[in-house]
Amino acid sequence: MDLSEPGQQDPGPAVGAQQVGSAVPGGRHRQHVTRADVAALAGVSRQTVSRVANGHPSVIGSTRERVQAAMRELGYRPNSAARALRYGQFKTIGVILHSLSATGHSDTVQAIAAQAAAEGYAITVIPVDIPTQDSVLGAFTRMGELAVDAVIVFIEVHLLDAGTVKLPPGVRVVVVDSDAGDRYRVVDTDQAGGTREAISHLLELGHETVWHVTGPETSYASQRRAQTWQTVLEEAGRPVPPPLHGDWTAESGYAAGLELAQEPDCTAVFASNDQMALGLLHAFQERGKAVPGDISVVGFDDLPDAAHFAPPLTTVHQDFAEVGRKSAQEVLRQIHEHDVPRSGTDIVPTRLVVRSSTAPPPLKR
Structure with a gap:
């Protein structure tokens, strides 16, 4: 008798259980091992196997150990989706992002995976190559099909504040480095603080003003940095030069540098990321402008190669x-506390790293 539940008899091995032959010498297993296979090997019912797989407390210790041993021998893996439908949790966090190869994204995803794994969760990643309203909505729909408990989204552009993007009910959401309106929790790098520190550094060195190479106009981070650049200059009573628009690439920084090399009053440039700053350095060197002797350059990101x-x-x-x-941590908190997504922003601090690309302007040396 299998005492899986008090007073209940085990109906015995499932019909067809004699077909078990999943376990073979050498520890190899055949594919598609079923509950019936496990039940036959352990000498219990399929219902008992299901209870053990789902962690039901009614199965006595010796029976549970026998079933678990059969699972290991046969290589049986419980259906986590079916278990989730019963117990309301999939133990999976979805990640929607613009590109895994974009600056810093791999570090961010790796940290998400490590934090999730520490609490028994896996992650599912869906890249969105071209972040449009339709592509993001499609990614959300796909996440719903994959059955996740929460979604972390970082796609840069202003999409989540549009009413047309809806997530499945009950799914927790955190938005990274973007705008979520007043519907979702945001985790954001201190874009404004980092930019303010960069521009203030150049002004304190004695530069009359600071030129700026922006990122894409659709980028939330680029917009925040450009807005702060302009605000700091205006607060200091300095002229605000016309910004040059880049696209995060070194090529766009190079093109901007060729233009700025012809500006006689340009002694300092703030690039919205390090790749565009690299392009600036190339253009200035090509046009005979010494950095920092003639022009100082500051970037944003602190890539490993920046030093x-x-x-x-x-x-x-x-x-x-x-x-x-x-x-x-935030989506896991929402899951554990059965909390609905809430608005607000958690800010991750930045810091200025001063190296050799900045100095006082030529006339004030």
Whole structure:
């Protein structure tokens, strides 16, 4: 008798259980092992196997151990989706992002995965190559099909504040480095603080003003940095030069640098990321402009290679891994506390790293 529940008899092995032959010498297993296979090997019912797989407390210890041993021998893996439908949890966090190869994204995703794994969760990643309203909505729909408990989204552009993007009921959401209106929790790098520190550094060195190479106009981070650049200059009573628009690539920074090399009053430039700053350095060197002798350059990101640019780049350091940890911690908190998504922003601090690409302007040396 299988005492899986008090007073209930085990109906015995399932019909067809004699077909078990899943376990073979050498520990190899045949594919598609079923509950019936496990039940036959353990000498219990399929219902008991299901109870053991779902962690039901009614199964006595010796029976549970026998079933678990049969599962291991046969290589049986319980259907987590079916279990989730019964117990209301999939133990999976979805991650929607613009591109895994984008600056810092791999560090952020790795930190999300580590934090999730520490609490028994897995992650499912869906890249969105071209972030449009339809593509993001499609990614959300796909996440619903994959059955996740929460979603972390970082796609840069202003999409989540539009009413047309809806998530399945009950799914927890955290948005990274973007705008979520007043519907979802946001984890954001201190875009404004880092930019303010960069511009203030250049003004304190004695530069009359600071030129700016922006990122894409659709980027939330780029917009925040550009807005702060302009605000700091206006607060200091300095002229605000016309911004040059880039697209995060070194090529766009190079093109902007060729233009700025022809501006006689340009002695300092703030690039919205390190890759565009690298392009600036290339253009200035090509046009005979010494950095920092003629023009100072500051970037944003603090890429691992930034310390090895020629010259080493002064830049704003942002902690991509901490963004990932905070994002995962917040969605896990929402899951554990059965909390609905809430608005508000958690800010991850930045810091200015001063290297050799900045100095006082030529006339004030």
